[in-house]
Amino acid sequence: MSSRELVVLGTSSAVPTRHRNHNGYLLRWDGQGFLFDPGEGTQRQMLHAGVSAHDVHWLCLTHFHGDHCLGVPGIVQRVARDKVRHPVRAVFPASGEVYWRRLRHAAAFADTSVISEHPVSGGLAGVGPLIARRLSHPVESYGYRVQEPAGRRMLPGKLATHGIKGPEVSELQRTGSVRGVTLAECSEPRPGQSVAFVMDTRLCDSVFELASGADLLVIEATFLSQEGGLAKEYGHLTAFEAGLVAADAGVRRLVLTHFSERYGFADEPAFVEEVRRSFDGEVVLARDLMKIPVPRRQAHSPAR
Secondary structure (H helix, E strand, C coil): CCCEEEEEEECECCCCCCCCCCCEEEEEECCEEEEECCCCCHHHHHHHHCCCHHHCCEEECCCCCHHHCCCHHHHHHHHHHCCCCCCEEEEEEHHHHHHHHHHHCCCCCCCCCCEEEEEEECEEEEECCEEEEECCCCCCCEEEEEECCCEEEECHHHHHHCCCCCHHHHHHHHHCEECCEEHHHCEEEECCCEEEEECCCCCCHHHHHHHCCCCEEEEECCECHHHHHHHHHHCCCEHHHHHHHHHHHCCCEEEEECECCCCCHHHHHHHHHHHCCCCCCEEEECCCCCEEECCCCCCCCCCC
C-alpha cells in the first residue's frame, strides 16, 4: 500500500445523496493522517474504508458550513473512546472558533487531552508540513497544502565518474562533500511532493498558489458551466474552472469532488468534458471510498 494516498470518505456537497456522503477525505502521508472536512456520517464512512481514529493526526476544516464540519463531534468522541494517544492537531478558521467549540463539545462524553487547537487567521505556514491560504467564499474559508521539503536527487552517472559508491554516497548526502567532490556536483534539486486541497471558493489567487506544481490536487467541482452564475453567487467552482486551475498550475493528477446533489453518476462524462477543454492531464472523478495514490516521483533525470 502506498504510504501517500487519499482515502475518499464522501464526495457530495450541501446535501448527501444515496450514492454520495457528505465530504470527508483522509490523506495518508508517511505515517501521518490528515482528515479534511469531515461532514455528517464521516465516522461510519471511515469504518467502510478501513480507517480508524488512530489513523488521524490532523483534523483540518476549510470552513464551518455543515457539509464540511458536522462530522467533527463523532470524530472527536471516537478519538477519545478509542484512547488515541498521539497528538491530534485541529486546524480551522479562527473566525469560526465559536462553531468549533460547539462541535468539539457537542455531547457528554469522556473527553481527551490529545487534541490541540491551531486556529488560522490570514494564513498558516510552519505547522508541520501544512500550509493554508484564504479562499473566496461567503464565510471565511481556507485551502490547504501538504508540502514535503525540497531535497536532492543523486545522479548515478556523476557518482560513478567521481568513483563515489557505497558508504561514501551517504557521507556525501550527510556532509555535502567527499574527497573534495561536492554534493552539487553529483546531484540535482528534487522538488518535494505536494498535495493541495481546495474546497468552496470562487477563482482567486490563493487557489492557483495552493495548486502550483501539486502532484495531487483535490478540488471542488460543485457545478457544470451552465450553472456558472449560481457557482459565482454561492462561492463555488465549476468543472471547467477546476480544469483551468490544474492546467495553469501544472498539476499531475486532478481529483474532482464536492458535487451538487443535482448531478448523478450519469453526468460524470460532462465533468470530464469540461475539464478537457483546458487540461489534458490525469483526471479522477472521486466517488465515496475510493483510494487514490499520490503520483510516484518523476523518474530520475539521466546522468550528465
